[in-house]
Amino acid sequence: MSTARGRQKAAFFILGFATLLVVLPIILTILYIVKNGFSAISWEFIAQSPRNGMRQGGIFPAIVGTIVLIIGTMIFSLPLGILSAIYLVEYAKDNAFTRLIKLSVVNLSGIPSIVYGLFGFTLFVLFLRLGTSILAGALTLSIMSLPVIITATKEALEAVPYSFREISFSLGATRWQTVRYCVLPYAIPGILTGTVLSLSRAAGETAPILFTVAAFYLPRLPRSVFDQVMVLPYHLYVISTQVPNMPTSISFATAVVLIALVFLMNLVSILLRAHFRKKKQW
Amino acid sequence: MHKRISEYIIETCIRLSGLVVIAFVFLIFLFLLKDSLSLFGVYPVNGFLLGIHWLPISEPPKFGIIPLFLGSLYVTFGAILICVPLGIASAMFIAEVAPPSLKHILKSLVEILASIPSVVLGFIGIIWLGPFLKTTFHLTTGMCGLTGSLLLAFMALPTIISISEDALVGVPKSFKEAAYGLGATRWQALWRIILPSASSGIFAGVMLGIGRVIGETMVVMMVTGNSPIIPTSILQPLRTLTATIAGEMGETVSGSEHYFALFAVGLVLFIITFIINFLAELFLQRTRR
Numbered sequence: 001m002s003t004a005r006g007r008q009k010a011a012f013f014i015l016g017f018a019t020l021l022v023v024l025p026i027i028l029t030i031l032y033i034v035k036n037g038f039s040a041i042s043w044e045f046i047a048q049s050p051r052n053g054m055r056q057g058g059i060f061p062a063i064v065g066t067i068v069l070i071i072g073t074m075i076f077s078l079p080l081g082i083l084s085a086i087y088l089v090e091y092a093k094d095n096a097f098t099r100l101i102k103l104s105v106v107n108l109s110g111i112p113s114i115v116y117g118l119f120g121f122t123l124f125v126l127f128l129r130l131g132t133s134i135l136a137g138a139l140t141l142s143i144m145s146l147p148v149i150i151t152a153t154k155e156a157l158e159a160v161p162y163s164f165r166e167i168s169f170s171l172g173a174t175r176w177q178t179v180r181y182c183v184l185p186y187a188i189p190g191i192l193t194g195t196v197l198s199l200s201r202a203a204g205e206t207a208p209i210l211f212t213v214a215a216f217y218l219p220r221l222p223r224s225v226f227d228q229v230m231v232l233p234y235h236l237y238v239i240s241t242q243v244p245n246m247p248t249s250i251s252f253a254t255a256v257v258l259i260a261l262v263f264l265m266n267l268v269s270i271l272l273r274a275h276f277r278k279k280k281q282w
Numbered sequence: 283m284h285k286r287i288s289e290y291i292i293e294t295c296i297r298l299s300g301l302v303v304i305a306f307v308f309l310i311f312l313f314l315l316k317d318s319l320s321l322f323g324v325y326p327v328n329g330f331l332l333g334i335h336w337l338p339i340s341e342p343p344k345f346g347i348i349p350l351f352l353g354s355l356y357v358t359f360g361a362i363l364i365c366v367p368l369g370i371a372s373a374m375f376i377a378e379v380a381p382p383s384l385k386h387i388l389k390s391l392v393e394i395l396a397s398i399p400s401v402v403l404g405f406i407g408i409i410w411l412g413p414f415l416k417t418t419f420h421l422t423t424g425m426c427g428l429t430g431s432l433l434l435a436f437m438a439l440p441t442i443i444s445i446s447e448d449a450l451v452g453v454p455k456s457f458k459e460a461a462y463g464l465g466a467t468r469w470q471a472l473w474r475i476i477l478p479s480a481s482s483g484i485f486a487g488v489m490l491g492i493g494r495v496i497g498e499t500m501v502v503m504m505v506t507g508n509s510p511i512i513p514t515s516i517l518q519p520l521r522t523l524t525a526t527i528a529g530e531m532g533e534t535v536s537g538s539e540h541y542f543a544l545f546a547v548g549l550v551l552f553i554i555t556f557i558i559n560f561l562a563e564l565f566l567q568r569t570r571r
Contacts, residue, residue, distance in 0.1 A: 004467050015372075018367070019375040022395075029398070030394070032410070091296060091297065105303060106559050111310065114524045115310070116310075175293075206399070206500045255405055262399060266394075
């Protein structure tokens with residue numbers, strides 16, 4: 001018995017050590033970036049355009065570009081993602097067509113981001129003649145976000161008890177009335193949480209926007225959806241690999257702003273979840 | 283009557299949106315295939331799949347995918363060696379060993395890791411990890427396969443940990459209780475009963491993690507040295523399939539041989555990740571049953 005206990009102690013110690021090896025670098029990485037970047041962050045850095053080949057000034061156009069791109073992505077991917085999930089959960093019968101949709105969602109979620117970039121470039125930029133533009137970039141990011149939004153919405157819809165639907169049907173409601181009044185209101189929190197999370201992923205992506213929207217250096221704000229924009233992740237890539245003699249403090253500060261933006265969106269998603277969980281009544 | 287019409291419209295939209303999802307996958311495949319076939323009209327398929335030289339701007343150009351494929355393979359294999367044992371061990375710790383409060387903190391940290399943009403990790407690789415490995419192992423350059431493997435391992439960890447943890451937690455409580463009833467310790471129950479029962483879910487998590495590693499672009503483009511030659515060691519600069527597309531697409535003329543070659547590389551990536559995700563899904567379905 002004592003050897004079994006001893007073995008358990010040793011095994012749990014190894015598992016704990018492995019977990020430490022995972023967790024410690026995460027904490028150290030965040031601290032390292034924040035420590036080195038925090039001093040370079042100022043009002044000027046956030047609110048001004050880059051100057052002197054991006055070696056001075058701020059990153060305001062890149063922040064605006066990122067936000068515009070996220071909003072554009074949301075406009076396209078949210079309705080489509082939610083409607084597809086409603087179809088899968090509330091309308092679809094268990095047949096070959098439904099299985100094909102589910103397989104497509106799985107496949108979409110696994111396609112490498114650079115392949116989305118290639119696809120967006122040929123379809124939106126060249127074939128549909130949108131050019132390198134906000135529209136092309138947002139559409140590309142939308143398709144990439146679609147599987148995450150569908151999966152999150154599906155889970156949220158499935159979590160609504162089946163009895164809600166039965167009662168609604170028994171009162172003579174149609175399928176759409178049931179979905180609209182008895183299922184969606186209770187699934188909204190889960191849908192929002194998943195959506196914000198997927199958009200925060202999209203905000204940090206670089207590969208899909210490389211050839212569809214990102215501008216190397218464009219220190220002004222976009223005037224229409226057919227404009228190119230600077231985007232934070234691509235800007236960080238550019239200043240850390242393509243610009244010689246770049247002061248590292250600016251790169252660090254850009255990384256801090258990018259991480260802060262992504263974390264802020266995650267925080268929103270966590271708060272939404274907590275807020276709605278309190279209100280949940282079944 | 284008005285209600286009927288609006289209901290008809292919205293239901294049509296719902297049905298169509300299901301179709302749109304399928305359409306996207308077919309469109310992506312079709313566009314990749316179309317441009318790949320344009321390459322194979324002027325360049326032999328064998329020369330592409332079996333060629334050992336990737337020299338897109340030499341005269342005549344050579345588009346052999348083997349160096350890039352091996353580059354991806356080296357980096358992926360290195361990452362797997364690191365992230366699979368670490369990921370499964372952490373998942374076991376989080377699921378069965380850690381007390382609830384610690385469990386909550388650990389899971390949040392893993393979620394934080396999942397949300398760090400890849401370009402930030404690439405930046406860390408350039409500014410710290412690469413130089414660190416260079417001085418530690420006395421390399422000629424820190425921008426090599428190993429730097430990429432280490433960073434990619436970290437990118438795959440959240441996927442592996444969260445799916446494995448779900449699988450471990452999903453094992454029926456009665457399995458564990460029966461083991462305890464027979465006098466097993468917590469470790470014996472975890473190692474002999476829970477882990478084997480959760481194996482298909484864990485396998486699915488590992489496959490999805492590998493899928494992420496193969497498809498990751500920015501990190502490998504920034505830290506693996508961008509050298510499209512056949513790598514003989516993971517300590518050498520190399521270049522992956524993904525980094526080749528990202529790095530060269532901006533320099534090609536659309537409609538040129540080189541341009542089509544990059545689409546053919548994209549098609550290869552599409553097929554590889556399709557197979558990996560399909561396998562993972564099969565194993566996930568097995569756990570759900």
